[in-house]
Amino acid sequence: MSHSTVRPAPRSRLITWLAALGAVTALLLGSPATSVAADTPKPPSGPTVSGPEALIRGTLQPDASPPGANDWQCRPTAAHPRPVVLLHATWSNANLNWITLSTWLKNAGYCVFAPNYGGEPGVPFKATRHIPDSAREIARYVDRVLEATGAKQVDLVGHSQGGGVLPRWYLRFEGGTNPADPAHNKVRRLIGLAPSNHGATASGLGTLTTELGLNQTVSLVAGQAYADQMVGSQVHTTLDRDGDTQPGVDYTVITTRYDEVVTPYHHQFLKAGPGATVRNILLQEVCPQDRSEHVSIAYDSNALQLVGNALDPAHAQPVSCRFSAPLLGG
Numbered sequence: 001m002s003h004s005t006v007r008p009a010p011r012s013r014l015i016t017w018l019a020a021l022g023a024v025t026a027l028l029l030g031s032p033a034t035s036v037a038a039d040t041p042k043p044p045s046g047p048t049v050s051g052p053e054a055l056i057r058g059t060l061q062p063d064a065s066p067p068g069a070n071d072w073q074c075r076p077t078a079a080h081p082r083p084v085v086l087l088h089a090t091w092s093n094a095n096l097n098w099i100t101l102s103t104w105l106k107n108a109g110y111c112v113f114a115p116n117y118g119g120e121p122g123v124p125f126k127a128t129r130h131i132p133d134s135a136r137e138i139a140r141y142v143d144r145v146l147e148a149t150g151a152k153q154v155d156l157v158g159h160s161q162g163g164g165v166l167p168r169w170y171l172r173f174e175g176g177t178n179p180a181d182p183a184h185n186k187v188r189r190l191i192g193l194a195p196s197n198h199g200a201t202a203s204g205l206g207t208l209t210t211e212l213g214l215n216q217t218v219s220l221v222a223g224q225a226y227a228d229q230m231v232g233s234q235v236h237t238t239l240d241r242d243g244d245t246q247p248g249v250d251y252t253v254i255t256t257r258y259d260e261v262v263t264p265y266h267h268q269f270l271k272a273g274p275g276a277t278v279r280n281i282l283l284q285e286v287c288p289q290d291r292s293e294h295v296s297i298a299y300d301s302n303a304l305q306l307v308g309n310a311l312d313p314a315h316a317q318p319v320s321c322r323f324s325a326p327l328l329g330g
Contacts, residue, residue: 048300049100051296051328058097066094066114067099068105068112076150080109080312087156090161090226091125092160101304113145130224130225138170142186154186161225161229163193165195171187171246182247185248188249193255194256198236246276247275251270254307255269256297257284258292258293259297291326293326299329
């Protein structure tokens with residue numbers, strides 16, 4: 001079920017969202033948030049919204065909070081003492097990316113927060129700015145969450161850029177961890193869905209633009225985060241120089257063999273350094289029938305159950321595997 005190798009190859013979302021646009025259909029549901037987190041520890045569960053439905057909702061309401069998120073009156077409980085901060089992918093937004101997981105986590109008793117970062121208000125496709133700049137945004141946001149909730153630490157859950165290079169940069173360079181005293185880290189867990197940990201190739205398209213010297217040109221349209229996430233970028237070179245992890249952080253990587261953006265998929269995996277733990281999970285080794293790819297993993301009930309287990313390993317439950325389709329989830 002787990003792997004422990006590491007190397008480059010993770011993400012950029014532009015290509016995948018262009019494919020997803022052709023699959024658009026229906027409407028989207030949400031459930032209301034409550035202001036106090038429940039005490040009963042249980043795995044996240046509930047209805048799953050499809051990728052196309054989420055795309056409609058996120059495009060029409062790009063600055064809205066996903067259901068259950070950003071209740072600034074929420075106070076963590078003994079069962080779930082750390083707020084969960086959800087970090088969306090490139091060319092996405094919080095409402096689009098987390099319509100399902102945010103609801104699940106709120107219903108399970110977590111305080112859930114989901115910022116929009118790396119983009120302008122009113123623009124649906126965010127997380128396109130220079131990744132170190134976005135990491136500073138996240139640093140300010142996490143500080144606000146800690147102050148509002150009174151918690152000592154948060155857990156981060158991210159998709160693609162939001163689960164890989166962005167939070168890793170924040171942990172290393174923008175105050176997310178304290179290597180001299182890991183007990184004072186601001187982050188306890190980082191859980192990445194199809195994370196861009198070591199650079200993307202987009203099934204070879206990114207390799208082509210890199211070899212042709214076109215990454216900065218593409219970034220004029222796609223945003224600087226495109227160039228930043230390509231294999232061999234200055235951001236990745238700087239970030240990977242001293243290893244994959246930070247002391248005191250528990251890392252979980254959840255990936256799919258059908259990922260078409262962060263390729264090859266096994267380059268998403270991390271290698272644990274001193275004082276850190278890593279679990280690398282290939283989704284198809286848990287649920288062989290799962291066909292989710294880079295986009296639909298965020299709407300895949302199997303993957304989201306694994307997120308719930310990683311957040312609360314003491315109450316981990318077997319995954320009730322369902323069929324999950326490319327672009328749609330399930």
